[in-house]
Amino acid sequence: MADEIKVFASASVTNVGPGFDIMGFALEEPGDEVTVRFSKIPGIRITNIKGDGENLPLEPEKNTAGASLISLAKYLGISEGIELEINKKMRIGSGLGSSAASAVASVFALNELSGRKLTKNQLLLHALEGEKITSGGTPHADNISACLFGGFVIVRSLSPVDVINIPTPENLYCVVITPFIEVSTAEARKVMPKEIPLETAVTQWGNIAGLVAGLMKGDFEIIKRSLKDVVSEPVRSKLIPGYEGIKNAALDAGAFGANISGSGPSVFALCESIETAKIIGEAMQTVVNSLNIESALYISKINQNGPRVI
Amino acid sequence: MADEIKVFASASVTNVGPGFDIMGFALEEPGDEVTVRFSKIPGIRITNIKGDGENLPLEPEKNTAGASLISLAKYLGISEGIELEINKKMRIGSGLGSSAASAVASVFALNELSGRKLTKNQLLLHALEGEKITSGGTPHADNISACLFGGFVIVRSLSPVDVINIPTPENLYCVVITPFIEVSTAEARKVMPKEIPLETAVTQWGNIAGLVAGLMKGDFEIIKRSLKDVVSEPVRSKLIPGYEGIKNAALDAGAFGANISGSGPSVFALCESIETAKIIGEAMQTVVNSLNIESALYISKINQNGPRVI
Numbered sequence: 001m002a003d004e005i006k007v008f009a010s011a012s013v014t015n016v017g018p019g020f021d022i023m024g025f026a027l028e029e030p031g032d033e034v035t036v037r038f039s040k041i042p043g044i045r046i047t048n049i050k051g052d053g054e055n056l057p058l059e060p061e062k063n064t065a066g067a068s069l070i071s072l073a074k075y076l077g078i079s080e081g082i083e084l085e086i087n088k089k090m091r092i093g094s095g096l097g098s099s100a101a102s103a104v105a106s107v108f109a110l111n112e113l114s115g116r117k118l119t120k121n122q123l124l125l126h127a128l129e130g131e132k133i134t135s136g137g138t139p140h141a142d143n144i145s146a147c148l149f150g151g152f153v154i155v156r157s158l159s160p161v162d163v164i165n166i167p168t169p170e171n172l173y174c175v176v177i178t179p180f181i182e183v184s185t186a187e188a189r190k191v192m193p194k195e196i197p198l199e200t201a202v203t204q205w206g207n208i209a210g211l212v213a214g215l216m217k218g219d220f221e222i223i224k225r226s227l228k229d230v231v232s233e234p235v236r237s238k239l240i241p242g243y244e245g246i247k248n249a250a251l252d253a254g255a256f257g258a259n260i261s262g263s264g265p266s267v268f269a270l271c272e273s274i275e276t277a278k279i280i281g282e283a284m285q286t287v288v289n290s291l292n293i294e295s296a297l298y299i300s301k302i303n304q305n306g307p308r309v310i
Numbered sequence: 311m312a313d314e315i316k317v318f319a320s321a322s323v324t325n326v327g328p329g330f331d332i333m334g335f336a337l338e339e340p341g342d343e344v345t346v347r348f349s350k351i352p353g354i355r356i357t358n359i360k361g362d363g364e365n366l367p368l369e370p371e372k373n374t375a376g377a378s379l380i381s382l383a384k385y386l387g388i389s390e391g392i393e394l395e396i397n398k399k400m401r402i403g404s405g406l407g408s409s410a411a412s413a414v415a416s417v418f419a420l421n422e423l424s425g426r427k428l429t430k431n432q433l434l435l436h437a438l439e440g441e442k443i444t445s446g447g448t449p450h451a452d453n454i455s456a457c458l459f460g461g462f463v464i465v466r467s468l469s470p471v472d473v474i475n476i477p478t479p480e481n482l483y484c485v486v487i488t489p490f491i492e493v494s495t496a497e498a499r500k501v502m503p504k505e506i507p508l509e510t511a512v513t514q515w516g517n518i519a520g521l522v523a524g525l526m527k528g529d530f531e532i533i534k535r536s537l538k539d540v541v542s543e544p545v546r547s548k549l550i551p552g553y554e555g556i557k558n559a560a561l562d563a564g565a566f567g568a569n570i571s572g573s574g575p576s577v578f579a580l581c582e583s584i585e586t587a588k589i590i591g592e593a594m595q596t597v598v599n600s601l602n603i604e605s606a607l608y609i610s611k612i613n614q615n616g617p618r619v620i
Contacts, residue, residue, distance in 0.1 A: 020515075021512045021516075154523060155516065156519065157516065157535075162535055164520055166523050192508060193508060195505040196506065196511055197504065198505065198506055202332060203467075204511065205328070205514055205515040208515045208518060208519045209466065209474075209521075210472070211519075213464060213526065225472055
């Protein structure tokens with residue numbers, strides 16, 4: 001058995017329009033890379049954090065990836081020392097599940113290194129231990145589930161965890177733009193209303209029902225009609241400068257729909273070909289550029305497989 | 311071309327647990343029968359209402375089936391006289407879409423008689439004209455859509471009308487019990503909260519997303535976990551005497567789930583075989599009997615086709 005393994009786990013888009021807090025999907029890029037190796041030095045140590053992670057804690061119990069590893073190592077009864085290196089290849093706090101990617105990559109890596117004893121459902125619970133750190137209590141499983149399983153997922157329930165995979169249509173492309181601004185997750189939570197009108201809720205669950213049906217039928221027209229969010233977008237979009245312009249640019253360029261990824265500031269759009277995706281990406285970035293905000297642009301198919309050994 | 315046609319259109323279950331106001335499915339029985347015939351006497355006349363319809367208005371513009379026919383006849387430019395006979399073979403106000411069944415049967419019949427010029431999507435709009443009478447303004451399209459298209463439907467939007475058919479799993483059986491009590495639709499609307507906590511709404515849309523996925527995958531375990539309603543059942547169940555006992559009897563007897571059909575008082579349960587359906591039906595009816603309430607019991611597969619000429 002190898003002593004060292006390197007794993008890539010990808011960014012994920014969550015909320016997905018009407019699926020606030022219950023839906024996510026995995027991208028092919030960007031993503032984080034981690035290296036996990038057994039060591040003669042006892043305990044779990046984070047030996048290096050590269051990329052956009054210079055402010056992240058090196059103490060494993062305070063680090064999402066570290067805490068996930070601690071949980072899994074304990075469960076597997078691993079007595080050897082473990083070293084973790086994290087290469088964060090995406091921006092932290094961009095609404096693309098950066099902490100989830102590092103946590104998933106870490107538990108996936110340790111499971112591979114230990115003879116692949118656990119299923120993804122079991123790994124999910126350990127990766128969630130990491131999310132508890134960033135969420136301050138109640139973790140959300142949407143980024144982790146999408147990142148770990150790949151494809152589109154519904155997180156129907158967190159207690160007990162119930163993740164439902166749904167098939168992804170062929171030829172579905174995602175464009176993501178990450179403006180280099182900060183949107184605090186806490187602020188994004190705070191702007192959400194505590195109560196919503198029943199009528200608004202009915203519209204939202206009609207749309208999520210339609211979106212799931214559209215995805216499973218592979219019917220882009222249904223996806224287009226259903227990818228609408230009357231609950232979070234109206235309030236959260238105000239935290240993203242130029243949001244309306246970015247979204248409209250995507251729609252005008254041929255996107256089925258566009259919305260905020262997670263709690264932002266990343267904005268995603270879905271479409272049906274790589275050519276359209278490139279045009280959409282350019283159109284979105286032109287709007288962001290015009291605001292004198294730097295950004296990163298990603299064009300990717302849906303990642304169907306979750307993390308991979310590299 | 312024939313001068314007369316007889317059509318059966320079935321009862322439908324709406325709301326379907328988490329799908330409040332957006333989901334429905336069609337039963338094989340009970341249902342209404344209508345006869346539509348061309349006549350030398352000008353105008354549209356309802357010549358007979360049999361069955362549980364003695365209090366229904368004979369004036370076509372005040373009758374849901376009559377109003378639907380008026381709308382369709384006008385659209386088709388039919389100048390001949392039309393006679394309509396309605397045989398209501400299910401209880402009015404039972405939560406099974408009785409008025410929708412008569413309206414759908416009527417427009418379906420006239421379309422057949424006139425050379426099948428319109429699609430079901432077009433017929434839907436005319437059947438909705440009838441529902442405007444019972445709803446007092448804003449009609450709901452869930453019963454009509456389920457009854458007209460058959461199978462499970464999502465009514466994603468009413469304006470414009472957007473009905474999405476979803477495939478029904480093989481071997482899905484529905485048990486419906488109709489206690490002979492009255493639950494006013496207006497009262498059932500009134501008890502619904504105007505606002506709901508966001509957290510509750512998220513739970514509900516996680517469940518509807520799961521239910522759609524479960525139905526489309528034909529995965530009974532997912533259906534079972536998802537067929538939960540945290541919005542309408544808690545308040546509407548209080549309008550149905552013995553509801554908790556009826557539901558628990560169904561679940562104990564092997565149902566995936568049970569809930570109120572429409573605004574009640576009918577209660578439906580889903581299960582995976584005719585044998586289990588019979589046991590569930592007996593168990594539900596035993597509870598209703600113990601309350602000295604008469605009832606009707608229906609066991610049926612999902613009606614996949616909508617109305618039929620008989």
